[in-house]
Amino acid sequence: MTKTKQLVYSAVFLILGVIIPQAFHFIPIGNTGSILLPMHISVLLCGFFMGPWWGIIVGGLTPALSSLLTGMPPMQRLPFMVLELAVYGFVAGLCYRNLRIKKPLIRIYLSLVTSMIAGRAVYALSLFVATKLLHLQMLGPIAAVNATIQGIPGILIQLVLIPPIVYQGRKSGLFYGSER
Secondary structure, eight states, X not given: OXXXXXXXXXXXXXXXXXXXXXXXXXXXXXXXXXXXXXXXXXXXXXXXXXXXXXXXXXXHHHHHHHHHHHOOSOTTTHHHHHXXXXXXXXXXXXXXXXXXXXXXXXXXXXXXXXXXXXXXXXXXXXXXXXXXXXXXXXXXXXXXXXXXXXXXXXXXXXXXXHHHHHHHHHHHTOXXXXXX
């Protein structure tokens, strides 16, 4: 795949990362972004399809661009989400490219779960560091635990949607590093 195609595909994942959360806001429940985690979907897919470096770039830029254009995520959460999503994209791509597991769905699921754990761990660590440096009482790693619990529906959505999309996308030969 040419660099131009990689850039175009990555830009599409970035744009989807801004648009998909806006569509989820039409669902009449509060905090849909925190519950359904729609921004994570495009970043994880970018990591799987475009690799770790595009995944980290799209993961870092998506929440920043979304915040700039839509106000979501709010500025106080933005630095933490930038780190978290950059790790999601990077780890998804890195694990998928480097795990030597013959069964594609197992490789996809293992990469997905590893990236989810790594992203939340970085989120918790960044909250801990910010709490200690800024002496804030309201933040801390417990906020990452609460975010994870609140985001269980979104985690389930990711576990159901992402593996078949990655499997079919790779099998069809549409993306960089396809199975064909």
